[in-house]
Amino acid sequence: MTRSSDAEHPFSDAGGKRGRKPGPIAGTAGPSHRAWLEPVRSVLFASGLTLNDLVDRSGYSKTRISELLRGNGYYPAWEITFSVIRALGLPVQPMRRLWTAAAREAQKESSWISQCVRQVAPGEPEQPPIPHQAFTDAMRAPYTAYARALLLTDHRARRAVAETFDILWLCWKDASSSEDIRRYAWHLLRSRVMDRVERHDEGHPDLRAAVFSTQEAHTGPSGRLAVPTDLVDLFDAIGRLPNDQMDIAVLHHLCGMALEDIPAVIGLSEALTHAIEHHARAALEGMVHHPHSPRE
Structure with missing residues (x-):
């Protein structure tokens, strides 16, 4: 990896x-x-x-x-x-x-x-800042869904999210004074997930295995788990998108999150999120249906 x-x-x-x-x-x-x-x-x-x-x-x-x-x-x-x-x-x-x-x-x-x-005295119990606790309560579910979609297992997803929230506590002063704490924290989560995601030889995330966790996956006549080829191609194409396009596609299509709920999770405006999602759909259309056309 x-x-x-x-x-x-x-x-x-x-x-x-x-x-x-x-x-x-x-x-x-x-x-x-x-x-x-x-x-x-x-x-x-x-x-x-x-x-x-x-x-x-x-x-x-x-x-x-x-x-x-x-x-x-x-x-x-x-x-x-x-x-x-x-x-x-x-x-x-x-x-x-x-x-x-x-x-x-x-x-x-x-x-x-x-x-x-x-060997080290435990000291007094510590409590995270109240705003940190409120933020983690709000973001735990969408963060875990995103991490699970890319890392494939609950254990790996929970581990990445737990790391994210602990690092956010360590750096709460910088995070809370940043331009947008949601964006700061999203980049942090993304870094934890991308450090562990499976990748193609050329470096981009390989999401093909995630297709087996979808409802479209089924057991074929031979007893093996099977999925439609076009769905595998779609998931592979999502992994080739630029960062923001990929993140929105994962949250919207793989995690089933409503598009209007995504801006509050990734820290982008509603207008920008819709524009990025539009570009992502156009890029996916080109990659899946016209695989030999130039890719951005």
């Missing part, structure tokens, strides 16, 4: 003005590892703190902090991770969940994870 580019993520290595920043995240860091590493780096860069500042505040060496921030070497223990996020003033509860999920992704034993967590 090809990893999505950093340009698709709402977090970038920009904003810091003092000192030299750590190098880019190592390519060996998995999706769950990047899920917490990207916002931690984003908060660090925006804070203007240098690596030396973080060393002084955390009590760990520059080498170890640098490795943690790049995702290099062994997966970091919770103790050093906790020291870094406390130095940055980040909430512990969502970070611990993200760290635990990434530790499992790194194939760490449950006993190692539990021991790491026990």
Whole structure:
């Protein structure tokens, strides 16, 4: 599976003005590892703190902090991770969940994870900001439907959505001050899903397997699950659309969401959403019925 580019993520290595920043995240860091590493780096860069500042505040060496921030070497223990996020003033509860999920992704034993967590005092229980809780309650169902349509299983969908909401909590200050929090959060969800979606060799999402979860799929005479060929072609074409067109097509056609409900989910105006959907339908018509015509 090809990893999505950093340009698709709402977090970038920009904003810091003092000192030299750590190098880019190592390519060996998995999706769950990047899920917490990207916002931690984003908060660090925006804070203007240098690596030396973080060393002084955390009590760990520059080498170890640098490795943690790049995702290099062994997966970091919770103790050093906790020291870094406390130095940055980040909430512990969502970070611990993200760290635990990434530790499992790194194939760490449950006993190692539990021991790491026990070595750090739990502290006082934290509650997310009330607006964050209201937002997650409103978006959980449409986000999960979108993630399930692309990732195919409930477990993978719930995992991507849970990551999204935990990262949103970590970065709530930036999210709530953004031009449109719905758009900010949608890009965040999309990045989590696209890090895990199956892809064609040329890089775009491969949605052909999603057709087997539709009502049109049926068991043929041989006992095998069968679907109409034109439906497979349609799902494959949806995966080739530009980002916004694909997202609206997935929500509208694969998830069954009414077109008038989509703007509130993806953070676009109603007029723009209708225009994008119109272009998507025209593009799909060209790709499915005229497969040899030029594709945008």
